[in-house]
Amino acid sequence: MLSDSPRLEVVQGDLTPYRDGNIGVEYVHRFESGRPGPHVLINALTHGNEICGMVAARHLLDQGVRPLVGTLTVSFAHVEAYNAFDATQPFENRQIVHNLNRIWSDEWLDGPEDSPELRRARALRPVVAAADHILDLHSTSQDVLPFWVYPAYARNAALALAIGRPAVHLVMPQGLGSGTPLIQHGRHGVDDGPAGAAVVAECGQHFLQATADMAVAVTLDFLGHFGLIEREPQPAPAPQRRFELLQTRMVKTPEFRFVRPLVGFEVFAKDEVIATDGDEEIRSPCEDCTVLMPARVPIVGREGVYLTRPL
Ligand SMILES: [Zn+2]
Structure with missing residues (x-):
């Protein structure tokens, strides 16, 4: 939330x-x-x-x-x-x-x-x-x-x-x-x-x-x-999930809005609308597009959201 x-x-x-x-x-x-x-x-x-x-x-x-x-x-x-x-x-x-x-x-x-x-x-x-x-x-x-x-x-x-x-x-x-x-x-x-x-x-x-x-x-x-300290072996890493950054969408207008509240890791289908920014629609560029770091409060000139896809 x-x-x-x-x-x-x-x-x-x-x-x-x-x-x-x-x-x-x-x-x-x-x-x-x-x-x-x-x-x-x-x-x-x-x-x-x-x-x-x-x-x-x-x-x-x-x-x-x-x-x-x-x-x-x-x-x-x-x-x-x-x-x-x-x-x-x-x-x-x-x-x-x-x-x-x-x-x-x-x-x-x-x-x-x-x-x-x-x-x-x-x-x-x-x-x-x-x-x-x-x-x-x-x-x-x-x-x-x-x-x-x-x-x-x-x-x-x-x-x-x-x-x-x-x-x-x-x-x-x-x-x-x-x-x-x-x-x-x-x-x-x-x-x-x-x-x-x-x-x-x-x-x-x-x-x-x-x-x-x-x-x-x-x-x-x-x-x-890197050997700078002694470190006991750590628990086996969880399965690794990797995402590739496709686009960093900047906030262009004060009307920037996500289509619903986002916190990060939500998944969108190709061409699905993720946000609107004035007259512009920000749509998912691919299947399984995963958003990261959606702006909590969009500020014009700052980053709005990272669009990624799973690797
Ligand atoms: Zn930071």
């Missing part, structure tokens, strides 16, 4: 104690093992109200997790948006001006515009560029199954399938179509480049404890996969 006044199970908490970091970039903490191995970045709060990553990052820092090999970097990306949290409007502080997860192209980062997100992305740029493997922790407006999101590069699929949790995958053969996400910055956006894996985990509904628990578990799985 649509959650207009969601349960706020996870305490936001004050992140000021984490501000200084140790590499000269606020809210970024790096730990070197002194041994050869990959450089892994665990990134939280790309969106200000997606607080599961904050819980996972704090878990690593508060528990004093240190890498056995390679390098571990932990970052809180958009603390300015996080700090704008208002419990009466908990969906409002996803971003301040720009979507911090759509501006990771050279055009935006080197461009003339300014915003809180662009300033932060410019500060984080060397942090993201330095990482071999990136886990970017996100969550969803609606209480739906957790899922991976990643460009359709073999290295990403291999990683996500090996970890197997979440058991649902949203694969992007053509990118997002609405900008460049953090996980496709620089060499991580090149199919055959010398990059490691870079993936998003959508861990569940923003404010639920189960979502924070999932973020912690996926983070530990990720670090264990």
